[in-house]
Amino acid sequence: MPAKVDGEKCTGCEACVESCPSEAIAMAADKAVVDADKCVDCGVCVDECPVEAISME
Secondary structure, eight states, X not given: OOEEEOTTTOOOOOHHHHHOTTOOEEXXXXXXXXXXXXXXXXXXXXXXXXXXXXXXX
């Protein structure tokens, strides 16, 4: 399953965007958005998010 972003927790720091090896995360309205078609389920973004706004469900 692709990563999911909790928009209420996301602070827009872009740590996940910079760390994503498949370039599956972009910013929209100052929040991270995951492109499910590009996400390879690696979990790197989960580890990089300083506010725990991303999960792998």
